[in-house]
Amino acid sequence: MNNFFSSQPSLSLHIKQLEERLNTQLFIRNGKAKLEPTPNATRLYQSTTKILKEWQTIQTDISDNPKKYDLLFACSQTSAHTFVPQLLSQLPPAIYNEYNLAAEVHNSKEILDDVLNHRLAFGIVEKPVHHNLIITEKIKTDQLVLAGNLKSDTWLLREEGSGVYHYTKKYLNSHNIVPKNSIIIKNNQLIVDLLKQGVGKSIVSLDAIDDTIKFQDLGVPFF
Secondary structure (H helix, E strand, O other), X not given: OOOOOOOHHHHHHHHHHHHHHHOOOOEEEEOOOEEEEOXXXXXXXXXXXXXXXXXXXXXXXXXXXXXOEEEEEEEOHHHHXXXXXXXXXXXXXXXXXXXXXXXXXXXXXXHHHHHHOOOOOXXXXXXXXXXXXXXXXXXXXXXXXXXXXXXXXXXXXXXXXXXXXXXXXXXXXXXXXXXXXXXXXXXXXXXXXXXXXXXXEEEEEHHHOOOOOOEEEOOHHHO
């Protein structure tokens, strides 16, 4: 995957020239820094993406020495531990003949930003995503539970932007809970390891914990 970098003045000029050539407005400018894509911009993006994919396929089909493409994707903390290893183990060998795979681990917000900026081919997250330039597909159901020392006043919390934080905030707000003590931890596995040691409580994936950690079922809203 090739990354494209351009200075702001140069990018603005390219957008203006493209709008003039297509005789349509592609972005609505709200202030100096914010651009909102118009419906025509969304259609243009979707169409050109298909064209680029078809062009890559043509190049591969007619080349005597087919080029391998770099494919960078990212997964969020829970997926990295519970789902992605299974996914990669089931990939057909032909995938490795066509792509140089690379994987990173980030929180859901960071992944969404990188997909929008075309740094990532795709991302696997647990947080709901609603964006007109992002195609989403549900691939697995996960159950979140309240786990650890359930009588503890200490909460182990993920950072803002993570999928688990999204649901933790939902739980705390719905129960009018303001944590007396909390530790912000940007690593899901570390939270699980602390729960095993009897340190605090946290909302985590049921798939991420074992029989040594007590948990409380939170019901369907946390699936």
